[in-house]
Amino acid sequence: MTAKRHVSMSPCLPPKPNKPLLSYEFNLSTVLINNSMYVGFSSSTSVVHTSHYILGWSFKLNGVAPSIDLSKLPKVPNTIVKGRSKISQIVLPIASASFVLMLVVFISLYKKSQLKYAELREDWEVEFGPHRFSYKDLYQATNGFKENKLLGTGGFGKVYRGVLPVSKLEVAVKRVSHESRDCTKQFIAEVVSLGQLRHRNIVQLLGYCRRKSELLVVYDYMPNGSLDKYLYSQEKLALNWNQRLNIIKGVASSLLYLHEDSEQVVIHRDVKASNVLLDSELNGRLGDFGLARLYDHGTDPQTTHVCGTMGYLSPELVRSGKATPLTDVFAFGVFILEVVCARRPIESGAQGDQIILVDLVLQHWQSGLLPDIADPRLGEWYETEELEMVLKLGLLCSHPVPTARPSMRQVMQYLDGDAPLPDLSTTYMSFNMLGMLQNEGLDYYVMPYLTTTTSFSSVLSGR
Known part of the structure; x- marks a missing residue:
């Protein structure tokens, strides 16, 4: 007696597939010796503990087995294994300990990362x-x-x-x-x-x-760095006259905006070449507002202690500590001379004395040799009258008497050629800056400020 056995597998809900997964013919006469027989199931496990359940089965002799009603099948038993194999007794504790250790390490690394980027917030x-x-x-x-x-x-x-x-x-x-x-x-x-x-x-x-x-x-970010590197570093190419004049006009325009056109009056208090940065097209941009002070239009600025850089400080600022737009104008005047001459406001002479740039330019003007003080790297690619006008404007802006200085709006008019520069007489501009400060008994104020003075709000200065 030969019997054909088919084995099929599919999910519960779809019908049994017509094509069996496994088909095998077997001679039952070698097995079925008696008239009685039993049908059953067997299974085996590996070293890992498992449970096998048969929730229902269907059998038919000489015909098709009836379909199983899935809704009537019992639920899978929720059993608790009382005993464990030796391998599970070893593996499970190790796996649990490893998971806990990994969790601790993760939390530790996370906290370390948080501390690395921790900030102060109030x-x-x-x-x-x-x-x-x-x-x-x-x-x-x-x-x-x-x-x-x-x-x-x-x-x-x-x-x-x-x-x-x-x-x-x-x-x-x-x-x-x-x-x-x-x-x-x-x-x-x-x-x-x-x-x-x-x-x-x-x-x-x-x-x-x-x-x-x-x-x-x-x-x-300003790709070309600070202006002073182009004035004093041998590694940088010298700026030509048009580039320097454009930088001077740009800084003048920024100061006019700060003093008159912004929502509040802003006094920069540290105008100098090292605080002017150059963009990709070598346009000058005023930066480093660490010493800046703001106040409303129509009000007086508050008196404070002296801040700034010696050589750019106006006499009244050193005397009273009160910064105004005109103290910015004074520093801008020194800045003009610095850019045109490529010389620092205060230099050490051969005899150990101090050379004041304002006085040096003034002497050249009095001697009729004003163009000679200009940076020799300028060559001859400039108009002498324009260069002299700019140097005279630097002297006018750095006048020791505040009321004699122009406003930044007037400065822009002079630079743009919309207004003629006032005539300067020799007596009008005859002064020695350092000597004047010493004669007024200001040594006590001057000496501590031969370099940039500081307050907490000067943290952006010092480039």
Whole structure:
């Protein structure tokens, strides 16, 4: 007697497939010796504990087995194994311990990562939220503040070049220290206020970040660095006359905006070549607003202690500590002479004496040799009358008497040729700056400020 056996497999709900998975013919006469027989199931397990259940089965002799009603099948028993094999007693504890260890390591690494990028945040900073950068973004932008991203080092920190991870915007990030909570709050408020300034000749302040004992200030990246490197470094190509005049006009335009056209009066208080940055087209942009002061139009600025750089400080600022738009004009006048002559405001002479640039230019003007004081690298590619006009404007702006100085609006008119420069008499401009300060008994104020003076709000200075 030969019987054909078919084995089929399919999910529960679909009907049994017509084509069997396994088909086999077998001679049952060698097995079925007696008239009685039994049908059953058997299974086997490996070393891992398993359970096999048959919830229903169907059988038919000489015909098709009836279909099974799945709705009437019992549920799989929920049994608890009382005993375990030796392998499970070893594997399960090890697997559990490994999982716990991995969880601990993950939590530890996560906390370490959080501490790495931890920031200081206080309730009063909520209003400055849009101007705050995450430390993580700044860290990634500068490749962890690596040395190969360093742009420069000043008295209050280092400046790094970076690319923000999401916007891909190139920025400069300055890391400085801070201590006082009140000073920090005041400084951040000023950073945010100055961040509202919009002018093509002003370096845009973008925002800040606080972490532990340091403050990070973010602003636009200027690919050509600071102007002073082009004036004093032999590695840089000398700027021609048109480029220098364009830079002077750009800085003048920015000061006019700060003094008269912005929402509040902004006094920069540290106008100098090292604080003028050059963009990709060598346009001058006034930056480093760490010493800047803001006040409403029509009000008087508050008296404060002297801040700035010696050589650019007006006599009345050294005497009273009161910064006004005219003290910026004085510094701008010295800046003009610095750009045209490529000489620092105060230099050491051969005899150890100090040479004041304003006095040196004044002497050349009195002697009728004004063009001779200009940077010899200019060559002859300039109009002598235009160069003399700019140098005279520098002298006029740096006049020791505040009321004799022009406003920045008048300065722009002179530079654009919309108004003639006033005649300057020899007696009108005859003074010795350092000697005048000493004669007025200001040695006590002058000597401490032969270099950049500081307050907490000067943290952006020192490039």
